[in-house]
Every structure is written in structure tokens, then in C-alpha cells.
Amino acid sequence: MPEILAPQAAADQLHAARQDRRTIERLTDSWPDLDEPWGYAVQDLDREQRVRAxxxxxxxxxxxxSAAKQQRMSVDRPIVGFLTASMYLRPAEVRGAMHHWAQPRIEPEIAFITSRDISHALTDEDVASAVRDVVIAAEIIDSRWTDYRFRLADVIADNTSAAGVLVGSEPVDLPSAGDLAALACQVEVDGEIVHEATGAAILGHPLRALRLLSEHLERRGEVLPAGSLVLAGALTDAVPLTAGRRYRLSIERLGTIDVTA
Structure with missing residues (x-):
């Protein structure tokens, strides 16, 4: 076995598994030295392939x-992925898309629409100026790794498990959203509350996620265009998305997303 798996070989394996709607064992079991830069190299190849298609x-x-999510997934720091047009779904489209996913889960997010291009690290003082609107979102994740067992390099290579995104219909400007860290969030499944949190679950304040993203973009020499959608990270743990069940994700001041799988 080679000392390291070539990023292209990993990207091909992940693409094939995604196309076949199946999961695979984490690559770091066979190649324990795979690291964060390797994971982003695989992710870059995945992004290039999707754009070409x-x-x-x-x-x-x-x-x-969130600290709770890091502990649950045994990963010790935030990570960055990308969103593509095919991931965008309306709530009524989720049921018809279920056959595309192997082990889908859904989680609530605070999302930003950017007001300008972002290419350099933002400071705490100017990060708010990069936000045009704030909106509730729901992310559907679908890890390629069996039972969501992964290490840092695995989950980055798999584009942070990104599979789908739903966005609320009524974005608000940042002042109207109030204190993002204090916004209350609830997740209901079949009418029962299963998770609660506040915006502070995201790095202490959701705008810190945008600052972290800006630092990532500067390190990599990339530009995120104005008008882009940015998911700040899940406020709660994800819940399995099961056919026939009803989900309501709500965030104070930002609204509600209702989904029937």
C-alpha cells in the first residue's frame, strides 16, 4: 500500500460512492497520515468536477x-466546505430527493447572504459589513463515511458531508436580526422538540464563523463573490431524515422551515 493515497484517487472513490448512494469506510483507517491539507486537496478536485459538469x-x-458537535464527531476544529446549485432545495422537494442520499440528516443553521466579495481576513470590527442579509437555513448532510465515522481529513475530503440546503423565504438585514448569539433555536420531529440551542452555539457568535471563513479564503487565495450563501454551522446536533416524518426547524426572528421527508 502506498504511503499516502493520491487526492485524485480519493476523489474518484467518493464520487463513485455518491453516485451509487453507498457509504465506505474512512480512508484514515488505511492511511493514518492523511491530514487537513490533503483533505482540502481532495475537496478541490470534487469542486472542480462538479463545476465542469x-x-x-x-x-x-x-x-x-459547535463544541458539542466537535466532541460528538471527534474532530477538534471547524472546517469549510462549498455549496453548489444542485444542493439547493425547496422544502416540498425533499421527499422526492430522499432516494439520492444514503444516510441523510438535517440540522438548523443561521445563514448569511454576503454583501461584497470576500478574499481577505475580516476583523471583528468589519465582519458585519460583509453581511447583506441573515436567513434561517436547514442543511441536509449525507456523509460518505459509514455511520458518520470519520476523522478530520476524511470529512474535509467529503466536502463536510454537504448534500442539500433549504433557505427561509424571508431574509432580514443584520440590525433587524438582533443579537445573533441570543437567538433561540428549536428542532421538532413529528411535533416533539428534540433539540434546543441559541446562536451562541456557533463559536460563541455566528459572525465568528464568517470571520473564520474569510481567514480560510485568504490562506487559499480564493474569493467568495458578493451575493453568496454562507452557512455558519449547525446550532444543534443533526437528526436523521427519515421518510414520512415531519420536521420543523425554527430560529427566533428568522422564521421556520417545515419539511416532510
Whole structure:
């Protein structure tokens, strides 16, 4: 076995598994030295392939931005992935898309629409100026790794498990959203509350996720265009998306997303 798996070989394995709607064992079991830069190299190849196939990038997402999620997934820092046009869904479309996913889960997010291009690290003082609107979102994740067992390099290579995104219909400007860290969030399944949190679950304040993303973009020499969608990270743990069940994700001041799988 080679000392390291070539990023292209990993990208091919992940693409084939995604196309076949199946999961695979984490690559770090066979190649324990795979690291964060390797994971992003695989992710870059995945993004290039999707764009060539006519699926443009529409934004970015932060993953594992809460301490609880990091502990549950045994990953010790936030990660960054990308969103493409084919991931965008309306709530009524989720039921018809279920056959595309192997082990889908859904989680609530605070999302930003950017007001300008972002290419350099933002400071705490100017990060708010990069936000045009704030909106509730729901992310559908679908890890390629069996039972969501992964290490840092695995989950980055798998584009942070990104599979789908739903966005609320009534974005608000940042002042109207109030204190993002204090916004209350609830997740209901079949009418029962299963998770509660506040915006502070995201790095202490959701705007810190946007700052982290800006630092990531500067390190990599990339630009996120104005008008892009940015998911700040899940406020709660994800819940399994099961056919026939009803889900309500709500965030104070930002609204509600209702989904029937």
C-alpha cells in the first residue's frame, strides 16, 4: 500500500460512492497520515468536477462550529466546505430527493447572504459589513463515511458531508436580526422538540464563523463573490431524515422551515 493515497484517487472513490448512494469506510483507517491539507486537496478536485459538469458554486459552509458537535464527531476544529446549485432545495422537494442520499440528516443553521466579495481576513470590527442579509437555513448532510465515522481529513475530503440546503423565504438585514448569539433555536420531529440551542452555539457568535471563513479564503487565495450563501454551522446536533416524518426547524426572528421527508 502506498504511503499516502493520491487526492485524485480519493476523489474518484467518493464520487463513485455518491453516485451509487453507498457509504465506505474512512480512508484514515488505511492511511493514518492523511491530514487537513490533503483533505482540502481532495475537496478541490470534487469542486472542480462538479463545476465542469455544470453545477456552479453558490456559496460556502462551515462545519463543526459547535463544541458539542466537535466532541460528538471527534474532530477538534471547524472546517469549510462549498455549496453548489444542485444542493439547493425547496422544502416540498425533499421527499422526492430522499432516494439520492444514503444516510441523510438535517440540522438548523443561521445563514448569511454576503454583501461584497470576500478574499481577505475580516476583523471583528468589519465582519458585519460583509453581511447583506441573515436567513434561517436547514442543511441536509449525507456523509460518505459509514455511520458518520470519520476523522478530520476524511470529512474535509467529503466536502463536510454537504448534500442539500433549504433557505427561509424571508431574509432580514443584520440590525433587524438582533443579537445573533441570543437567538433561540428549536428542532421538532413529528411535533416533539428534540433539540434546543441559541446562536451562541456557533463559536460563541455566528459572525465568528464568517470571520473564520474569510481567514480560510485568504490562506487559499480564493474569493467568495458578493451575493453568496454562507452557512455558519449547525446550532444543534443533526437528526436523521427519515421518510414520512415531519420536521420543523425554527430560529427566533428568522422564521421556520417545515419539511416532510
Amino acid at each position: 455544470g453545477d456552479p458554486v453558490i456559496g460556502a459552509k462551515l462545519g463543526l462550529t
